[in-house]
Amino acid sequence: MSATLPPRDDVVAAARQSIAVGSKSFAAASRLFDPQTRERAWLLYAWCRACDDIADGQEMGHGMRAVSDAPERLVRLQTLTEEALAGRATGEPAFDALAIVAAETALPPAFARDLIAGFALDAEEWRPRTEDDLYRYCYHVAGVVGCMMAVIMGVSPDDQATLDRACDLGLAFQLANIARDIDEDARAGRCYLPTEWLAEMDLPPGQLMRPEYRPRLAVLARRLADRAAAFEASARHGTPALSQRSAWAVLSAAHIYGAIGREVASRGARAWDTRVTTSKLQKVRFIARAWLEARRRATLYPPEPRDPALWARPRA
Numbered sequence: 001m002s003a004t005l006p007p008r009d010d011v012v013a014a015a016r017q018s019i020a021v022g023s024k025s026f027a028a029a030s031r032l033f034d035p036q037t038r039e040r041a042w043l044l045y046a047w048c049r050a051c052d053d054i055a056d057g058q059e060m061g062h063g064m065r066a067v068s069d070a071p072e073r074l075v076r077l078q079t080l081t082e083e084a085l086a087g088r089a090t091g092e093p094a095f096d097a098l099a100i101v102a103a104e105t106a107l108p109p110a111f112a113r114d115l116i117a118g119f120a121l122d123a124e125e126w127r128p129r130t131e132d133d134l135y136r137y138c139y140h141v142a143g144v145v146g147c148m149m150a151v152i153m154g155v156s157p158d159d160q161a162t163l164d165r166a167c168d169l170g171l172a173f174q175l176a177n178i179a180r181d182i183d184e185d186a187r188a189g190r191c192y193l194p195t196e197w198l199a200e201m202d203l204p205p206g207q208l209m210r211p212e213y214r215p216r217l218a219v220l221a222r223r224l225a226d227r228a229a230a231f232e233a234s235a236r237h238g239t240p241a242l243s244q245r246s247a248w249a250v251l252s253a254a255h256i257y258g259a260i261g262r263e264v265a266s267r268g269a270r271a272w273d274t275r276v277t278t279s280k281l282q283k284v285r286f287i288a289r290a291w292l293e294a295r296r297r298a299t300l301y302p303p304e305p306r307d308p309a310l311w312a313r314p315r316a
Helices: 008-022 024-030 035-056 070-085 093-105 109-123 131-152 160-180 182-187 195-200 211-236 244-270 280-295
Strands: none
Touching: 008 024, 008 035, 008 093, 024 035, 024 244, 024 280, 035 070, 035 093, 035 109, 035 131, 070 093, 070 109, 093 109, 093 131, 109 131, 131 160, 160 182, 160 211, 160 244, 195 211, 211 244, 244 280
C-alpha cells in the first residue's frame, strides 16, 4: 500500500460519517459487527456510496437525477477505482477507503470491477428485457456487494458456496429497493422492470405512475417482493459459515430490508404514495430477533444445496 494514503483513522472517520448519513438501516446493522469488521464495512460502504452518488448525480443517496455526462462520470469512477485497487492515494476519502479495505482483506479486484460494470449499464441507459437481465443488473449493483461484504467478514474468496449465499442477499436487497423506488426511478428517467413484464401487464413505458396503471404496477411490485423473499431465504443458509456477530448483523439486515419489500407488496397500488421505510422500533425488534436466530443459525439454516432454480451469479 502506498505510504501516501491518508491516516487510516481519518479515512475510517469519514466512512463512518458517510454511512450515518447515507443509510440508517446499514448503519444499524453494522454496529453489530466486531470492531475490525465494522470499520471495514464502513470503508467498503463509503466507496459504494461515493460511486453511486457520482454515477447518479446525487448526495448521500438522495436527489437522484438524470445526468447529461454519464460517460465522463463512469470514466472517473473507473479511474479512481483502479488507482485505489493499486493501493495509491486518490485524494478522495471514499476511494482511499477502498484502497485500505482491499489491501487489508485481499479483496478480489474483479468484485470491485463488477460493481463499476453495473454503473456502466446505467451510463448506457440500459434497460432489462427479461427477468434474467434484471438479475444480472442486480448482481452488478448489489449482489457483488454481498460478495465483497462476505470477504470482509472473513469468508475466503475461494468459498464459492458461501459467496453465492452472500450474493443472494444482495439480490434480495436490490429487488426490494427496485420495488420501493419505482416512482423515484421513473422521475429520473429509469425503469428496472423487465420490458417483458411491462408488456405482460400492458403497461406503457414512461407512464407507469399514472393512477389508472397503479393496480397493474402493484402486481409487478409484489412479484419483485416475492423474488426478493426467495433470495433472502437462500441467503440465510450461508450464515453458519460466519462468526456469530457477523451472522447477527447479516440476519438483522435481512429482516430490515426484507420488511421493505413486504411492506411495498402489502400496500398494493398505494405503495408509492409515501416512501417505505422501517422505524427505529422496528429495527430494534428485528435486531433482537436476529440475535436469537444467530445463536441457533446452524439449526435454523443448516448448510444445504442451493436451489438450482434461483439465478446464479457469474463466475470468473
